Amino acid sequence: MRRYSAFAIAREAARFHSGWDRAWRSPTPRSAYDAIIVGAGGHGLATAYYLGKNHGLTNVAVIEKGWLGGGNTGRNTTIIRSNYLQDPSAAIYEKARSLYETLSQDLNYNIMFSPRGVMMLAQTQHEVRGYQRTAHANALQGVTTEFVGPKRVKELCPIINIDGPRYPVLGGLWQARAGTARHDAVAWGYARACSDMGMDIIQQCEVTGITREGGKVTGVETTKGAIGCKKLGVVVAGHSGVVANMAGFRLPIESVALQALVSEPIKPVMDIVVMANTVHGYMSQSDKGEMVIGGGADGYNNYTQRGSFQHVEETVRALIETFPMLSRLKMLRWWGGIVDMTGDRSPIISKTPVENMFINCGWGTGGFKAIPGSGWAMAELMATGGSPLAQEFSLGRFREGRFIDESVAAGVAH
Amino acid sequence: MLIFTCPYCGIAAEETELTPGGEAHLKRYGPGSSDDDFEEYLFLRPNAKGVHFERWRHSHGCGKWFLAARDTATLEVFGTYSAQTTEPPAEIVTAIRAKRPDWSPA
Amino acid sequence: MSSRLPQGGRLIDRSTRMAFTFNGTPMTGFRGDTLASALLANGQRLMGRSFKYHRPRGVVTSGAEEPNALVNLGRGDRLEPNQRATTTPLFDGLTARSQNHWPSLEYDIGEVNVALSRFLPAGFYYKTFIHPRVAWKHVFEPFIRQSAGLGKAPKKPDPDRYEHFYAHVDVVIAGAGMAGLQAALVAGRAGLNVLLCEQEGHAGGRLPVDGGMADADGWIEGTVAALAAMPNVTMRLNTQVSGVYDHGYVLAYERIADDAPGSDAPRHRLWRIRARHVIAATGALERxxxxxxxxxxxxxxxxxxxxxxxxxxxxxxxxxxxxxxxxxxxxxxxxxxxxxxxxxxxxxxxxxxxxxxxxxxxxxxxxxxxxxxxxxxxxxxxxxxxxxxxxxxxxxxxxxxxxxxxxxSGGWSPVVHLWSHCGGKLTWDDAGAFFRPDHARPPTNQDGAGFVTCLGAADGALVTQDALSNADAMARQVVGALGVKPAAADLPETDSVAEAPLMPVWVMPHGAGPKKRAKMWLDFQNDVKVSDVQLAAQEGFESVEHTKRYTTLGMATDQGKLSNINGLAILAEARGAAIPDVGTTTFRPPYTPISMGAIAGEARGEIFQPLRRTPIHDWHAGRGAYWEPVGYWRRPYCFPQEDESHADAVAREIDATRNGVGLLDASTLGKIIVKGPDAGRFMDMLYTNMMSSLKPGRCRYGLMCNENGFLMDDGVVARLNDDTFLVHTTTGGADHVHAHMEDWLQCEWWDWQVFTANVTEAWAQIAVVGPKARTVLEKLGTGIDLSAEGLPFMAWAEGRIGGFDARVFRISFSGELSFEVAVPASQGLAFWEALMEAGGEFGITPYGTEALHVMRAEKGFIMIGDETDGTVIPQDLGLDWAISKKKDDYLGKRAHERSHMTDPERWKLVGLETVDGSVLPDGSYAIAEGENANGQRNTQGRVTSTYYSPTLGKGIAMGLVLNGPDRMGEVLTFNTTEVPERGGPPKTIEAQIVSPVFYDPEGEKQNV
Missing domain, CATH: 3.50.50.60 (FAD/NAD(P)-binding domain)
Structure with missing residues (x-):
């Protein structure tokens, strides 16, 4: 693989960029691999990458029914933060955040991690107490956060109206080293690195069945033929239920549509990410200048990638209350993604009832920020049979009542 | 923006008048039931991509819960019916089969 | 040079001049001009700069698809970025500034990027700016952010208002060009309810410009008049159908007062439409x-x-x-x-x-x-x-x-956005070299039937005669499908000219080399060129979605209206594939960008969400209450007097209540009637404790769990009579608890005879609290025996107090002698005022939620939302006494049997008292030895409520602690986030485990 750099661009400029290689190969599947990952979104590709990088497992295929990175990886609002309340969540999201910090260098692909800071607004007394609790928890979890007063909120983000008539800003939970990254680049960067390690990324290949012998997985059937494997990792987000059904088990998951919106691009007005959970809206400004806005999820099962308008309306209302200058901006586009919600809204990284088959799903509305940590943990689980980061996220927790409930803090998980 | 006809009050109810309530026809398992059954009842869902039986409440209307058969991939509604049933009534099954000949109840 | 012609201009009125400025230069135009036509008339062809290379740009189009001529319109609080000059009607006093340049439109430093453009191909930023790591945040990203973006945002709140309209129609028609007008005639004559929306300020579309009908203006005028005469047809100009949602939900965006800033009218109006059918007569766009x-x-x-x-x-x-x-x-x-x-x-x-x-x-x-x-x-x-x-x-x-x-002109593409918003599929038309609707795969509605029809040019019929016939025939089909017989045909004569087929040309000249291809623009605004799409394909970004994202093709404010087909064709050629095999990107609403103000509508400021008020709300406001939002309610947090801090106010309110008498507006507490022969049985399922044994006239505190076992609400239940219970819930829980009851009654125990009614707002409820409570009520005069014997603790009675119809509940959340009195909501304010007057001599003091919280904490009472957080079960809170062992079943019982719920290591409720008397921080954790497998510090408990108790003169707290009740007297170390001034690790605080009941443990104060 040719390294990317300013020098490489200059060299190519002289010949009209005719010398750039494919970012990743597009091979036909071999008959068998040591491991197959189903799903070439961020989580699947990261799993493959760390299988190779951390565990030396490179005879790996990543199978994708559409195009890599074409699902939620490329549809989210790109927020990266780790200011979670519960220990298992804080551990995996902080792992992810710290990996994001050096990911551009690790992958030799600029994923534009921008540690611009995330502010979660407290707009009720209850939220103030909730975020103070999170700040205390974070202090012991090795996550650097700080509860700040309204004045500091206004300093960090001057366009916020802190004296709104209904929900004045009482403070905020500030994570300075949180931020955003370029979502597509995360998938593309991992894909390029996986391909470079000799892994096969097979796009336009849908898994239609999972072959088992004596309770063990032996391979998958696909629209490009049967492919054998010793280990199988399923990382397909909203379609996890469909794949689990193929292997004869069910998941505590329901798929719903979540929407996001962007405005027309404007000159920079906002340097940080702001989340306002009481009124329910969150926003950042992309490097392109668009205001990137997260909306609410529908409450009903949906596989269409289309949500309902009232969520757009509610979100925009909330944001105009918080940022009154928004009212005269124009909304450019809104879209939906299918998110997989578990019973406690926390993810699953787990063994399954089928031996050597592993599943990573249930990231709900908050998966992008976890990608490197999720891949790290899933790879460790697949390679060694256990991972401290994944331990608490097992499938068995629902039966035991051992939930990881993040909604208990004033915030919601995004 | 879904629309369902409420089987109680007969109104074509807007999604904003309704509250979704998840999968229908769950059998409740109470004290003394097995861990398997209880987990199944509370958490495990077929999450079908296709025909889905689900609960809705006409919360900003007549206040009644009702059930619906809907395709989660196309959002087509095959019918709505009383919440006081333990399985989809025959006419709903017929309506689904008319549109989805390959479908069979799970 | 562009200029005004000596004659012509069917839309302008040359007798009315309009003065405006562009970049500060005064100019004039005519009524009827757009900003773009007026600028051209003034010889101003340069209108903006492109996004990436800052290339000088003029207007390219005359409509909504304009990528270049975007301006900052207006000034001050009415400044609007990225307004299309092509769709901005000129008005007197308009001010516009061009965007994305420095120092000026003519001389833009950013234009240096043009010279560098060879070093800035598609996706260059993914390949560079990688080292050194810190440079991205501190150098590269700030630079990119400053040079990106287009217009400037206003700095102040928007002074204009916006509104929503609702419409239910048979057919909504997008576009009042020839096809849309004809469709409206067909549907209108058939008697259908029709809403015809036209994005421009005039009907007729391209017909008068393109010809094909001898008296086009006459036919348009006649048709508009005919439609206006039909009561079942509504036509709106300046109204764009923006989005089509599932099941026939349609959004339209009406621009009302863009050309009259400062007028009374709402600026924009959002139409929220339910239509049985959507007709997209949206025409075609030139490439x-x-x-x-x-x-x-x-x-x-x-x-x-x-x-x-x-x-x-x-x-x-x-x-x-x-x-x-x-x-x-x-x-x-x-x-x-x-x-x-x-x-x-x-x-x-x-x-x-x-x-x-x-x-x-x-x-x-x-x-x-x-x-x-x-x-x-x-x-x-x-x-x-x-x-x-x-x-x-x-x-x-x-x-x-x-x-x-x-x-x-590279040919035309039908505008198929509305067809595609809900998943309608497209088919490639070889002859016209465009995508048009695939009639076999329409977007489907709740019945599985197609509900969007494209007609005229939007269906690919580009020649006048074809478009007219197509529109008429398709409209007839729609009318028929809606169950109405269309009237006899009435088509105007056309004189359209036959057109020879076009020849698809995607690159000009066909054999152009790389140097030329790097100067052929596809996406004008985002500076995406033919060479960029080819580079994307070369690097493996083969999917149209990949190419779009890698090159930013079609992601500009025109959303690819101008560039997409050309881009797809280049991608197809680079991949050696056919265009239809490459496919298109997904069309998403809105068709063109719409203002956020319009989306939000009237719901702004005070009424941005519904506001629920108790009957006493205005009184509180008059007394300067500091509010705490609870759900949609606002409750007084405290009533600060002049110059008084909130903490001082709370201390004063507590002191007055504990030593005299206080008043709390408890009207927001949920009140739900549960009635019927099976009410007792139902109550036993709802609550963890036994409710069916409660006697009429008595009250009982109860806990409610969800089926997952977690504590969800608590409150006092009063039995009104044999078959009726009155359930009190928390303020935030009322609606949810009522819905929860209905869920179980309707969906599980539907054969049980129980009715419920949420009567929260029917009653005003006032807690009269403190040693003087009884005296004040008796002073008002009452037939109810309020004595300790007549109305003992946890009893209730009905009667008249001071001329008010009242129910009195002898319950206490403060540990004081306390009567909660409910009167009909309409009498609430009068009763409150009567109490204030009667209590004047005893120093009666209204108190807010914070005093309530502190007093309940002094008594060790739990608060839903503080001691509970959705993961806490009653057993954690020492509330085992409220969990019936006799009942076979209640909601949550099975869940409590799970291994994690019966785990002896669960943290349990205790009281906490700092060694130095200070107040523990909210949410602090008790530190334990060592770290877990993920390197996180181990913990053994946490603070759930913490206050300064003015009664006790020290900090008090409650918390959940590992084996807490067995560790009374032990001192734990709690963390803080406070870093010492001289640096080092954050401070910690020592606190002792004590009983959670800090005040009057024997209950002597309330049982008097």
Whole structure:
């Protein structure tokens, strides 16, 4: 693989960029691999990458029914933060955040991690107490956060109206080293690195069945033929239920549509990410200048990638209350993604009832920020049979009542 | 923006008048039931991509819960019916089969 | 130079002049102009700068698809970024500024990017700015952010207002061009309820400009009049159908007062429509051609150029070269000629040109150069000429033609957005080289039937006669499908000219090399060129979604309206695939960007969410209550007096209550009636404790769990009579608890005879609390025996107090003698005032939620939302006494049997008292030895409530602690986030485990 750099661009400029290689190969599947990952979104590709990088497992295929990175990886609002309340969540999201910090260098692909800071607004007394609790928890979890007063909120983000008539800003939970990254680049960067390690990324290949012998997985059937494997990792987000059904088990998951919106691009007005959970809206400004806005999820099962308008309306209302200058901006586009919600809204990284088959799903509305940590943990689980980061996220927790409930803090998980 | 006809009050109810309530026809398992059954009842869902039986409440209307058969991939509604049933009534099954000949109840 | 023509302009009124400024320069135009036509009329062709390279740009289109001519409109708090000059009606006093340049539009430093453009190909930023790591945040990203973005945002709140309209119709028609008008006639005559929306300020669309009907204006006028006469047809101008949602939900965006800033009218209106059927008569958009320099000011779409001539009497230049691959562009040549200006030649890529329109052009003396293309556009900030070449070759110039404008036409694409928003599929039309709706795969509604119909040009019928017949036939189909028989046909005569087929031309000339391809723009605003799409394909970004994201093709504010098909064709060619196999990106609402203000509508400021008020709300407001939002309610947090801090106010309120009498407005607490023969049985399922044994006239505190076992609400239940219970819930829980009850009654125990009613707002409820509570009530005069014997603790009674109909509950959340008195809501304020007056001599003091919280904490009472957080079960809170062992079942019982719920290691409720008397921080954790497997510090408990107790003069707290109740007296270390001034690790606080009941443990104060 040719390294990317300013020098490489200059060299190519002289010949009209005719010398750039494919970012990743597009091979036909071999008959068998040591491991197959189903799903070439961020989580699947990261799993493959760390299988190779951390565990030396490179005879790996990543199978994708559409195009890599074409699902939620490329549809989210790109927020990266780790200011979670519960220990298992804080551990995996902080792992992810710290990996994001050096990911551009690790992958030799600029994923534009921008540690611009995330502010979660407290707009009720209850939220103030909730975020103070999170700040205390974070202090012991090795996550650097700080509860700040309204004045500091206004300093960090001057366009916020802190004296709104209904929900004045009482403070905020500030994570300075949180931020955003370029979502597509995360998938593309991992894909390029996986391909470079000799892994096969097979796009336009849908898994239609999972072959088992004596309770063990032996391979998958696909629209490009049967492919054998010793280990199988399923990382397909909203379609996890469909794949689990193929292997004869069910998941505590329901798929719903979540929407996001962007405005027309404007000159920079906002340097940080702001989340306002009481009124329910969150926003950042992309490097392109668009205001990137997260909306609410529908409450009903949906596989269409289309949500309902009232969520757009509610979100925009909330944001105009918080940022009154928004009212005269124009909304450019809104879209939906299918998110997989578990019973406690926390993810699953787990063994399954089928031996050597592993599943990573249930990231709900908050998966992008976890990608490197999720891949790290899933790879460790697949390679060694256990991972401290994944331990608490097992499938068995629902039966035991051992939930990881993040909604208990004033915030919601995004 | 879904629309369902409420089987109680007969109104074509807007999604904003309704509250979704998840999968229908769950059998409740109470004290003394097995861990398997209880987990199944509370958490495990077929999450079908296709025909889905689900609960809705006409919360900003007549206040009644009702059930619906809907395709989660196309959002087509095959019918709505009383919440006081333990399985989809025959006419709903017929309506689904008319549109989805390959479908069979799970 | 562009200029105003001496005559013509069907949309302008030359007798009314409008003054406006552009970049501070005063200019004038006419009523009826758009900002774009007025700027052209003033010779202002340079209107903006492109996004990436800051290239000088002029207007390219005459409509909503405009990528270049975006301005900052207005000033101050009415400043609006990215307003399209092409759709902005001119008004007197308009101020506009061009965007994305520094220091000026004419001289932009950013233009250096043009010189560097070879080093800035698609996705260059993914390949560089990688090292050093910190540079991205501190150097590269700030630089990119400053140079990106377009317009400037206003700094102040928006002074304008917006509103929503709701409509339920049979048919909504998007577009009142010829096809839309005809469809409206068909549907209107059939008696259907029709809403016809036109995005522009006038009906008729392209018909009067493009011709094809002898008296087009007459037919349009007549049709609009006929529709206006139909009571079942509504027509709205300046209203764009923006989005189609599932099940026939449609959004339309009406611009009402954009041209009248400061008027009373709402600025925009959002229509929220339910339609049985959506007709998209949205026409077609012309495509640019890809030749080197096609983005220079003066190069415009051929149709736009003739729009400016015919509609506004404005010419884009004196000498216009036409470049085309189809017959339609010849109309522009004829219009220019008719306006008395020069067309030095028509450059037609087709080897042979024989149609009627070319014949007319030739007859008008215009030279047609066949098989030719443009090799290069001359000029820097404006066209000065073109070099021509053979279309078939590599672009060696064969001649140069001087000109100051170029009209280009690469064919037309139907506007299929509304068809596609809900998943309608497209099919590739080889003859027209465009995607059109695939009638076999429409978007489907709740019945599984298609509910969107494209007609006329939007269905691919581009020639007038075809479009008219198509519109009529398709509209008849729609009417029929809605169960109505359409009236007899009534089609106007057309005189449309037959058009010869176009020749798809995606690159001009066909064999252009890399150098030329790097100067052929696809996406004008985002500066995506033919070479960029080819590079994406070369690097493996083969999917159309990959290419879009890698190059940003189609992601500009025009959302690819201008560029997408050309881009797809280049991608297909690079991949060696057919265009339909490459597919399109997904069309998403809105069709063009709509204001956030319109989306939010009236719900702003105080009424941004519903506001629930108790009957005493205004009294609280009058006393300067500091509010705490709880759900949609606002409750007084405290009533600070002049110069009093909130903490001081709370202390004063507590002191007054504990030593005299206090009043709390408890009206927000949920009140739900549960009634029926099976009410007792139902209550036993709802609550963990036994409720069926409660006697009428008595109250009982109860806990409610969800089926997952977690504590969800608590409150006092009063039994009103044998078959009736009154359930009190928390303020935030009322609606949820009521819904929870109905869920179980309707969906599980539907054979049980129970009714519920949420009567929260029917009653005002006032807690009269403190040693003097009884005295105050008795002073008001009452027939109810309020004595300790007559109305003992946890009893209730009904009667009259001071002339009010009242229910009195002898319950206490403060540990004081306390009566909660409920009166009908209408009497609530009067009763409150009567109490205030009667209590005056005892120093009666209204108190807020914070005093309530502190007093309950002093007594060790739990608070839902503080001690509970959705993961806490009653057993954690020492509330085992409220969990019936006798009952076989209650909601949550099975869940409590799970292994994690019975785990002896669960943290349990205790009281906490700091060693130094200080107040523990909210949410602090008790630190334990060591770290877990993920390197996180172990913990053994946490603070759930913590307050300064003015009663006890020290900090008190409650918390959940590992084996807490067995560790009374033990001292734990709690963390803080406070870092010592001299640095080092954050401070910690020592606190002792104590009983959670800090005040009056024997209950002597309340049982008097």
């Amino acid at each position: 640019p051609l890809s030749f080197a320099g096609n983005d220079k000011p003066g190069v415009m779409l051929a149709s736009a150029l003739r729009d400016y001539i015919v509609n506004y009497g404005v010419s884009a230049g004196d000498r216009t070269v036409i470049v085309t691959n189809n017959d339609d562009a010849y109309r522009t040549a004829l219009a220019i000629k008719a306006a008395g200006l020069d067309v030095p030649c028509i450059v037609d890529a087709r080897p042979e040109v024989t149609g009627d329109l070319p014949a007319r052009a030739r007859a008008a003396g215009i030279e047609v150069k066949t098989g030719m293309g443009i090799a290069e556009v001359r000029g820097r900030k404006g066209v000065t000429g073109v070099r021509l070449c053979r279309q078939a070759g590599s672009g060696v110039p064969v001649e140069e033609v001087a000109c100051d404008a170029v009209a280009m």
